[in-house]
Amino acid sequence: MLRKFAKSTLPKASTVLTSHLRQRCYPHWTSYFVKYKNVINDQKGQSHFNWEVDGHNYHILRTGCWPYIKYHCTERPLQDLSLEDKLFTLIKIVNFGIPCLAYGIGALFLINHKETVNTTSGSVFVYFLYKEDPHAKF
Template identity: 60%
Template sequence: MLISLYNHLFRSKLLPQASEILRCHIRQRKYPPWTSYFISQYSCLNDQFGKSHFEFDVDGRNYHILRTGCFPYIKYHCTQRMKTYDLTYENRLYTFFKIFNLGIPTLMYGLAAIFLIRHYEIVNTKQHGSVKIYFLLKENYGASH
């Protein structure tokens, strides 16, 4: 509760929501068939906390999102696809695995990413300016699935 109040009063005025960055990145890339990136947890408000597997709409285009917190980052893997069915069951299953494993694999993934990240790009948001997102490798803009 205290963290929520802190985020609402102070950080929300300074930082964009993770969903805004995701939407801006996809638009900036001109709706790619897929993308996969990291964002620093300190660069955004984590408005998608607890969501691991879900559908996300960007200007009428549907993206299948796999997402995990991996300190000090949040990792997104996004694939454009037609909306098919409710992903609530899969989301709960992935969340269960994270809790069951005490978050250790995601922590290790985040710590390894610190050393493996080789590229970054700037995402421009409307209200909060630019934000860096990170990639293990530079993505090929023309690549398909």
């Protein structure tokens, strides 16, 4: 059962990311939103990075789009993503985050599917613009 968390017991966003990828049995890709208020934002400032889960490497595109954090995950080989990470962060700064805010507000109206992700700190909803086929390659 989902529950309200005290701030100190919220799961980390990184834990939700790892748990979601495991729960989905290491999909080729996935793209979801998680509410800021339901996680500790421990990946703040990271826009494009590698994330390893049980021997599977993912390229993660991540952005804050209030009231959500948006993750796009693609299983790919380990690669130096530091230049892209800096570039995406710079673009967000130059645009004052306005497109990210617009994306988050738009998502409030476009999200039509949610799933529960179980973590060691409890369960959290993740949200999708549409229901994904967990076996899809594209």
